[in-house]
Amino acid sequence: MSVHTPLPRKKTTIASLLASRSSGTPITVVTAYDYPTALTLSSSSCPIDMTLVGDSLAQTALGLPSTTSLTLDEMIHHAKAVARGTTTPFLVVDMPFGSFHISEEQAARNACRLVQEAGIDAVKLEGGREIAPIVRKLTSIGIPVMAHVGLLPQRHVAMSGYRVQGKDVAGAERIWGDALALQEAGAFSMVIEAVPTPLAKYMTENLDIPTIGIGAGPYTNGQVLVWDDLLTTTPSDHKPKFVRRFADVRSLREKAIAAYSTAVKDRSFPHEIDESYKMDKSEWEKFMERRRADESSVKSD
Numbered sequence: 001m002s003v004h005t006p007l008p009r010k011k012t013t014i015a016s017l018l019a020s021r022s023s024g025t026p027i028t029v030v031t032a033y034d035y036p037t038a039l040t041l042s043s044s045s046c047p048i049d050m051t052l053v054g055d056s057l058a059q060t061a062l063g064l065p066s067t068t069s070l071t072l073d074e075m076i077h078h079a080k081a082v083a084r085g086t087t088t089p090f091l092v093v094d095m096p097f098g099s100f101h102i103s104e105e106q107a108a109r110n111a112c113r114l115v116q117e118a119g120i121d122a123v124k125l126e127g128g129r130e131i132a133p134i135v136r137k138l139t140s141i142g143i144p145v146m147a148h149v150g151l152l153p154q155r156h157v158a159m160s161g162y163r164v165q166g167k168d169v170a171g172a173e174r175i176w177g178d179a180l181a182l183q184e185a186g187a188f189s190m191v192i193e194a195v196p197t198p199l200a201k202y203m204t205e206n207l208d209i210p211t212i213g214i215g216a217g218p219y220t221n222g223q224v225l226v227w228d229d230l231l232t233t234t235p236s237d238h239k240p241k242f243v244r245r246f247a248d249v250r251s252l253r254e255k256a257i258a259a260y261s262t263a264v265k266d267r268s269f270p271h272e273i274d275e276s277y278k279m280d281k282s283e284w285e286k287f288m289e290r291r292r293a294d295e296s297s298v299k300s301d
């Protein structure tokens with residue numbers, strides 16, 4: 001095989017994620033909310049291991065004030081589009097607020113909908129030890145669950161805002177206890193959001209499942225970022241400390257739209273030959289002859 005031919009990439013599995021953890025190869029996760037984004041993540045020249053249809057969908061793509069108003073039906077609509085564009089990455093979908101807390105039965109029914117209607121690989125559930133029975137239930141019926149501890153955006157009101165968690169002994173012990181309970185319940189992996197670096201490092205070293213950090217420092221088994229944050233797609237004054245801007249797509253888009261507007265208004269777009277269609281001269285002349293005949297027959301009526 002020539003050096004220019006990329007090696008065919010294999011579909012990420014739970015086993016391959018565990019192998020990455022064991023070999024110390026960082027796991028890459030990015031969110032996606034639509035088909036073209038899913039295609040980009042699936043065909044990246046440097047691998048993205050997991051695609052997450054995060055419920056950040058509410059804010060990034062739907063303009064909602066927080067994730068709590070996102071419905072399961074809205075999530076399924078987007079998850080289907082992402083699934084159509086996802087090949088090799090492991091596809092994880094957030095269960096929206098209110099779609100899994102009511103009972104194990106409700107959680108199982110809704111997780112089954114996500115699997116059957118959207119064709120996703122796994123679900124992610126925000127919460128601590130109180131949702132361990134739900135994690136156990138879903139795992140027991142063969143739906144892999146990614147846990148999510150630390151900052152829980154679905155509880156931003158109860159937590160008095162989006163704040164770093166586990167900064168004192170009590171907070172750190174609570175998060176560590178939650179992590180153990182969720183691993184014990186069968187979670188295959190765990191997102192750790194906005195906790196101090198030493199706590200995330202301790203958790204990574206003392207759990208058996210891959211940890212995926214966001215605002216959790218460099219020592220987790222993998223990292224996740226929101227598509228819109230890493231590309232800078234949207235105007236926003238606030239940048240959480242954990243976000244790094246890998247591109248400025250927003251200014252690129254704004255420049256493109258301004259250039260389009262200018263070109264239409266000054267009539268330099270479209271170009272008469274390069275961007276427009278031709279017609280045979282004789283066909284055009286026949287067309288005009290017939291129009292003239294029509295006009296004179298209307299006049300003589």
Ligand SMILES: Nc1nc(=O)c2c([nH]1)NC[C@@H]1CN(c3ccc(C(=O)N[C@@H](CCC(=O)O)C(=O)O)cc3)CN21
Pocket residue numbers: 055056059060067151153162163164194226228229239240241242
């Ligand atoms: N675009 C986007 N990116 C995200 O990472 C994201 C969403 N949306 N929506 C759902 C949740 C909300 N998230 C957030 C939102 C804000 C902060 C934030 O402002 N954090 C403060 C912490 C301040 C402190 O306690 O010291 C920061 O300034 O970093 C963190 C996570 C993560 N998720």
Ligand SMILES: CC(C)C(=O)C(=O)O
Pocket residue numbers: 031053054055056057094191193214224225226
């Ligand atoms: C920030 C990531 C982990 C998430 O849960 C989301 O995108 O909703």
